[in-house]
Amino acid sequence: MSNTAKITIIIALALVLFVADLVLGSIIIPLRDFYNLLSGHGDEPFLKTILFNFRLPRALTAVAAGMALSVSGLIMQTVFRNPLAGPYVLGISSGASLGVALVIIGFQSFGWFSEFSTVSNWTIITAALIGSGLLLMMLLIVSTRVNDIMTILILGILFSSSVSAIVSILQFFSPEGALKSYVIWTMGNLGNVTGSQLSILWGTITAGIIIALLNGKNLNIMLLGELYAKTTGVNIFLFRLFIFIATSLLAGGITAFCGPIGFIGIAVPHLVRLLFKTTNHFILIPGTLFMGAAVMLFSDIVAHLPGSDRILPINSITALLGIPIVIWIILRNRQLSQLF
Amino acid sequence: MVNTESHIDLKNLSVGYRLRGHNRVVIPNINLRAAKGTLIALVGSNGSGKSTLLRTLVGLQPALSGEITIGNKPLGNFNRPELAQTLSFVGTHYDMHAMMRVHQVVSYGRYPYTNMVGTMKDYDRHIIRKAMHDTGIFHLRDAFISEISDGEKQRVLIARSLAQDTDIILLDEPTAYLDVKNKFEVLHLLGRLAHEKQKIIIFSSHDLQIVLGTADLLWFIDRKCIIQGMPEELVLRNKINELFRHSEVYFDAEENEFKINRKHHFDISLEGNGIFYKWTQKALNRMHIGINNQDAIGSIKIVEKQKDVNWKATIKNQSKTFESLQEMIAWIYRHQKT
Incomplete structure (x- = not known):
């Protein structure tokens, strides 16, 4: 099967899942009503509200999250030449979680906010963006003094571990209500992004994806090693800077708006590499975009347990779906490290 | 370009x-x-x-x-x-x-x-x-x-x-x-x-x-x-x-190869021609046996047959013909001690 055929199938799959995500939920919208609502003939205000005010923004957020996390996972795996790398190896999620923990737990403990409800959505988004941005900036400053990419990887891990330690201290001293709000944030939520936030989210990740695509050539040659990249005319410093920016836009943007969502970013690139049997990023990036969207939409459908009132945390579903994929890939390849 | x-x-x-x-x-x-x-x-x-x-x-x-x-x-x-x-x-x-x-x-x-x-x-x-x-x-x-x-x-x-x-x-x-x-x-x-x-x-x-x-x-x-x-x-x-x-x-310019200066335990005389002489000598040298006619403890004669080769070794009035270089060198070592 040609790559074009494979991409077409994945896009078709993502489209079907997109419609399914709109239709399925606690209330299942019959396909005829769904069609009527879309074509503007629908006269069911209740269903209309559900569809356009809740499910459509949520599905669009799911698509954005799936695309952004998968592509940033792909470029991190390539840059670090490490199969276990993902969107969060640079410490984006721990940076964001520190920011969010500070506003949810810190402000409430200090009595700046009497109740959690006064911490607005925008405050959380801003806090997460500042947190991840600061951590990434620190890493970038240190990495200008370091040549070896593995050192940067280790520094990223160390930075995020120490940030997590600070978050633990905050959690330890936090009042129960705040703690619960924070823990719920860490479970991820695709349903909180609406209206103008949705356009900002999409703008952010579109910019990230374009930067990733423009670095496709550099990413390709990176797999031959940095020496080859340098002697083929790649400016390593600029390349790293662009990759850092792309990751912070993609993974940072999603984490700010939806909380940390795990495993999609690690699993999807492997799945796509296996499916297309290539290392060419001009094929892998489009592949991961739509595969990521499909997997995320599927996770969202599962999380909403169609037909029931209950919603499961999205982060648990992506983990439960993603881990078997990673295990399957590891067992299939046996020597995963050979691939990098 | x-x-x-x-x-x-x-x-x-x-x-x-x-x-x-x-x-x-x-x-x-x-x-x-x-x-x-x-x-x-x-x-x-x-x-x-x-x-x-x-x-x-x-x-x-x-x-x-x-x-x-x-x-x-x-x-x-x-x-x-x-x-x-x-x-x-x-x-x-x-x-x-x-x-x-x-x-x-x-x-x-x-x-x-x-x-x-x-x-x-x-x-x-x-x-x-x-x-x-x-x-x-x-x-x-x-x-x-x-x-x-x-x-x-x-x-x-x-x-x-x-x-x-x-x-x-x-x-x-x-x-x-x-x-x-x-x-x-x-x-x-x-x-x-x-x-x-x-x-x-x-x-x-x-x-x-x-x-x-x-x-x-x-x-x-x-x-x-x-x-x-x-x-x-x-x-x-x-x-x-x-x-x-x-x-x-050291580099042997004549033979275009690298060699190692080895100390020889004893010397032996070698009789033979061409490529057989050269490779027999290599093997003996590697096993710390020098090639020298004076002070030799014995002699080796290379006998070329049509396609095959034999070695006839003589040490202290004892003679034996070998088809294998390895066996001969082992035999020489056993007999030079007694």
Whole structure:
């Protein structure tokens, strides 16, 4: 099967899942009503509200999250030449979680906010963006003094571990209500992004994806090693800077708006590499975009347990779906490290 | 190709490292010229500065002082794309991503010439095909890197640098991890490319024996000095042996091979002809038995039959004929003691 055929199938799959995500939920919208609502003939205000005010923004957020996390996972795996790398190896999620923990737990403990409800959505988004941005900036400053990419990887891990330690201290001293709000944030939520936030989210990740695509050539040659990249005319410093920016836009943007969502970013690139049997990023990036969207939409459908009132945390579903994929890939390849 | 009149000049070049403001000079004051159409081997023992010099030539690390010019233009005046179209680098092959296909790796050589998304034009495809033909890997073009041998991987990397279409190719240990046959073939390929395509090809190696028969010119690093010369000339001037001043190893110019000075436990006389004599002598020497007619503890006579060979050993009035060299040497050792 040609790559074009494979991409077409994945896009078709993502489209079907997109419609399914709109239709399925606690209330299942019959396909005829769904069609009527879309074509503007629908006269069911209740269903209309559900569809356009809740499910459509949520599905669009799911698509954005799936695309952004998968592509940033792909470029991190390539840059670090490490199969276990993902969107969060640079410490984006721990940076964001520190920011969010500070506003949810810190402000409430200090009595700046009497109740959690006064911490607005925008405050959380801003806090997460500042947190991840600061951590990434620190890493970038240190990495200008370091040549070896593995050192940067280790520094990223160390930075995020120490940030997590600070978050633990905050959690330890936090009042129960705040703690619960924070823990719920860490479970991820695709349903909180609406209206103008949705356009900002999409703008952010579109910019990230374009930067990733423009670095496709550099990413390709990176797999031959940095020496080859340098002697083929790649400016390593600029390349790293662009990759850092792309990751912070993609993974940072999603984490700010939806909380940390795990495993999609690690699993999807492997799945796509296996499916297309290539290392060419001009094929892998489009592949991961739509595969990521499909997997995320599927996770969202599962999380909403169609037909029931209950919603499961999205982060648990992506983990439960993603881990078997990673295990399957590891067992299939046996020597995963050979691939990098 | 950017320069048509390419030659590399090293003028008063010092290479080494800068550590906390101090210069650690590995090789000072190098003055050399490489002209096109030559295959140059950079040889020297481990730690002599081969890689440091090579990395400096590629522009991966700055020179401590002095100047490198390519076609009279200083290396520092080249911008990145220009340099990538003038000089290409071939590193080690064992670090390659296993899931890349051969033609894909070769096509990366065209990256300095293509647009941001790497669109290949007909001319690029033509060069890529030609590079694969020239290195004898065209039949492998759709194979994964994981499926081909080490020698083939090295050829793929050389093809990639041919696709980069540069006047100068620098290679870091292209013969490392290859078997003898592949070592010869890869170096022969490099020689052919240098001569036919009028390139300057410089490679580092410590396979002196193989290099001596294939390179046009040696850059021979010895005691922080680089001697330049044709390999044959360096052999005749006994320069090769200076590498092994403090070692038991020496280069036998007559036989074009490296030998080890061994202490012999005892001597024996050997009678025989040609190739049988030579290889019997080698085996005896290795087992610490010298060949000498005086003070010999016994004698060996090589008996050539039509296709076979026997050895007749005589020690202290005892004689025995052997079909195996190994058994004979064991027998000699047993009997010289009694």
